[in-house]
Amino acid sequence: MAFLKSCSCFCTNSHGDIDSSNKVYFCLDCDSTMCNSCKTAHERIATLTTHSLINYEEMNSFPTTLLMQAIECHQHHGENREFYCSDHCISFCFTCFLQDHRKCEHSERIDKIANDLNTSVRLEEIINRIEKQQITLKTMHDHKHSNLQALKEERPKLEEEMSAFIEKISSHVLSVIDETGKLLNTEINALEEDMQDIERNIENLERQKKDINKVSTACSYSKTFLFLRETENMLSQNEEKFNNMKSDCNLVKLIVYVSDNMETLLKKITNVTINRTPMNIPSSSNAMIQSAAK
Numbered sequence: 001m002a003f004l005k006s007c008s009c010f011c012t013n014s015h016g017d018i019d020s021s022n023k024v025y026f027c028l029d030c031d032s033t034m035c036n037s038c039k040t041a042h043e044r045i046a047t048l049t050t051h052s053l054i055n056y057e058e059m060n061s062f063p064t065t066l067l068m069q070a071i072e073c074h075q076h077h078g079e080n081r082e083f084y085c086s087d088h089c090i091s092f093c094f095t096c097f098l099q100d101h102r103k104c105e106h107s108e109r110i111d112k113i114a115n116d117l118n119t120s121v122r123l124e125e126i127i128n129r130i131e132k133q134q135i136t137l138k139t140m141h142d143h144k145h146s147n148l149q150a151l152k153e154e155r156p157k158l159e160e161e162m163s164a165f166i167e168k169i170s171s172h173v174l175s176v177i178d179e180t181g182k183l184l185n186t187e188i189n190a191l192e193e194d195m196q197d198i199e200r201n202i203e204n205l206e207r208q209k210k211d212i213n214k215v216s217t218a219c220s221y222s223k224t225f226l227f228l229r230e231t232e233n234m235l236s237q238n239e240e241k242f243n244n245m246k247s248d249c250n251l252v253k254l255i256v257y258v259s260d261n262m263e264t265l266l267k268k269i270t271n272v273t274i275n276r277t278p279m280n281i282p283s284s285s286n287a288m289i290q291s292a293a294k
């Protein structure tokens, strides 16, 4: 784009420097800036009447690139599209016309058909289409926004529920551990008591041995006889008593019991079903996008 220093169209700086930018114009066809007087001169030349003039200030905001893209032939760089073929529904340059569309029945110069076309109706139609797309996007945006809001509101609730669940599980785990610990303590205590009891009995038997010797040395046969009878009775009682004391702590049974407890707990956790009332989130936004794309 020409760098604005002075009028560059018709007068070669004979009007002096540019003083006011709102009096400077740019011709998109000549690709030149021009002062007010040059613009007037430009407008008088019949062959230039179709040229597009814009205020110089507009140059940066004007959709020049898109316009050039629309004008230039896609097949031939630097050539402008001058024809439209309604048989092929495309516009193209003169070279294209000669090459491909000379025999087409409805191949015409654009300046001819563009005049027939009701530009204002077309313009309105296209603006309507743009606005329709805008509305679709706005609706989509609103939808996603409410989705986001709902999700943000739901998040702390979900997190709270999850930590409550975890707390419940860990308290359950702790109770199983506690129960198992108590059971093990009971078994340990029982074993220790049994051992003490056995030790006492061993001592008793040792004393009885000595007692028999003492009695048989010091007492008469009949006294010794009766004492031996009494000792025999006690020994018979012992046999029954000691038989009862034989029963061991069943270690295998204990381990199985603890494992069963753990397994039950795990099964309980995996079988947990959580009944949720549907969240306040609007129905699937994906469905929305699909319907918008149609």
Ligand SMILES: [Zn+2]
Binding pocket: 027, 028, 029, 030, 031, 042, 048, 051, 052
């Ligand atoms: Zn021009």
Ligand SMILES: [Zn+2]
Binding pocket: 007, 008, 009, 010, 011, 015, 034, 035, 036, 037, 038, 039
């Ligand atoms: Zn000028």
Ligand SMILES: [Zn+2]
Binding pocket: 073, 074, 075, 076, 079, 092, 093, 094, 095, 096, 097
């Ligand atoms: Zn072409």
Ligand SMILES: [Zn+2]
Binding pocket: 085, 086, 087, 088, 100, 101, 104, 107
């Ligand atoms: Zn054609």
